[in-house]
Amino acid sequence: MADPFYRAAEEGALRVEPLGDLTAIFDRRSMQTHLVTQPMPEILAALAAGPCDAATLAARLADRFDLDGEGDAAAILSERLDELAAMGLVERA
Amino acid sequence: MRHRTRIEVGPVQFRIGSDWAAPIAALDRLYAGYPRDRDRPADATVRLFAARPWRRWLRPSVHIGGDYIVPDALPLPLSMGLLAAEMGMNLQVALGWRRHLLFHASAVAKDGRAVIVSGESGSGKSTLAALLGEGGWRLMGDEFTLVDPGSGDALAFPRAVSLKNEAIAEVAARVGPERLGPLLAGTPKGDIRHLIPRADAIAAMHEPVRPALLLFPRFGGAPAIERLGEGEAFVRLTEASTNYVTLGEAGFAALSRFVRETPAFTISYPDSARGMAIVEQLWAEAVR
Incomplete structure (x- = not known):
């Protein structure tokens, strides 16, 4: 089975406020507040460039993060994408 | 009726x-x-x-x-x-209440800046505010503090202070009997006696105040001060707010701004005198 693609929430759906080590995200659709840590805000930002799978996302994030030596970056990102999807912050494309 | x-x-x-x-x-x-x-x-x-x-x-x-x-x-x-x-x-x-973000917190003000003290019943927030309010501070409230979503200012809610148990004698030693209500003994919350805020605090109750400091007190234990990150202060205040969820994005925006602009600390103190000294010390650093 091919890796799933994920897409960011439509523009304007989320309000993101960095608060030190945490980032608060207000979802205007559900009116829910989510508090997340790295790398969630970075994933959301990278996903805004267009829907992609975990491997493509890893490539996009590689520019900003040292993903080598962290094990399989795509596998880790795949788990995080699943969690973001469960929170309703990203969708399976 | x-x-x-x-x-x-x-x-x-x-x-x-x-x-x-x-x-x-x-x-x-x-x-x-x-x-x-x-x-x-x-x-x-x-x-x-x-x-x-x-x-x-x-x-x-x-x-x-x-x-x-x-x-x-x-x-x-x-x-x-x-x-x-x-x-x-x-x-x-x-x-x-919907017009302001509401926190379970006491507050006092000096020179147009507020110290907001958030805590559960028994944390000492009410006693601290009452005692500071008898000193050089304006009592803004012992139970609720409101934050205006537009300006970010804190607004007072100076109801009669609900003194409980040991705090009754502590405050009664400092004020005249005309400032105290009747002793309500053996209520479900213990002994209660109300303190009428000072006239200047009541007269100033409509004056908004810029938040300067946010404290989460713990009564008991050695004196200690610990800085809190913005994110943790945010989480604690969502728990201390009765209407955060109801206010939706306005509440989210007001709370994000509040924790960003207001340095937050947890404090522990063994007695009121040391509690007040810690507030004065952190205040001096915050407004410097």
């Missing part, structure tokens, strides 16, 4: 009705120095009523009602009518 009064505490105009004269008389005494504007529509209604008509005389017990009710709240004996009124007022504000 047979007996009624109006009380204005900060931005909230209460209409209070009672089946009995005594709770209204006690409220009118506590709030005699507060502004009265009977033409202004009430924001919140509190009703103290007898469950059955004959219960007004026979072992009278006070039920609390109003715009919002807690169905399983126990009725209180009439001797605790003042406590029933206070609980009713708190309930209406906690559940009904």
Whole structure:
């Protein structure tokens, strides 16, 4: 089975406020507040460039993060994408 | 209802009705120095009523009602009518207020800047605020602090301070008897006695104040101060707010701004004197 693609929430759906080590995200659709840590805000930002799978996302994030030596970056990102999807912050494309 | 009064505490105009004269008389005494504007529509209604008509005389017990009710709240004996009124007022504000972000927090102000002290019952927030309010500080409130979503300013809610147990003697030693309400002994919350805020605090109750410091106190243990990150302060304040969820994005925006602009600390202190010293120390650093 091919890796799933994920897409960011439509523009304007989320309000993101960095608060030190945490980032608060207000979802205007559900009116829910989510508090997340790295790398969630970075994933959301990278996903805004267009829907992609975990491997493509890893490539996009590689520019900003040292993903080598962290094990399989795509596998880790795949788990995080699943969690973001469960929170309703990203969708399976 | 047979007996009624109006009380204005900060931005909230209460209409209070009672089946009995005594709770209204006690409220009118506590709030005699507060502004009265009977033409202004009430924001919140509190009703103290007898469950059955004959219960007004026979072992009278006070039920609390109003715009919002807690169905399983126990009725209180009439001797605790003042406590029933206070609980009713708190309930209406906690559940009904929408104009400001509301925190369970006490607050004091000096030089136009506020120290906001958020904590559960027993954390000492009320006693600290009451004692600071007898010193060089303006008491803004012992129970609720409101934050204006537009300006980010803190607004006072200086109801009569609800002193509990050991705090009663501590404060009574500093103020005249005319500033204290009757002793309500053996209530479900222990002994309670109300302190009427100083006249200058009541006169200034409509003046907004810029938040300078946010504290989460813990009474007991060695003196300690720990800086809190913005994110953790955010989480704690969502828990301390009764209307954060209801306000939606306005609440989110106000709270994000608040924790970003206001340095936050947890503090521990073994007694009031040391608690007040810690507040003064952190205040001096925050406004420097």
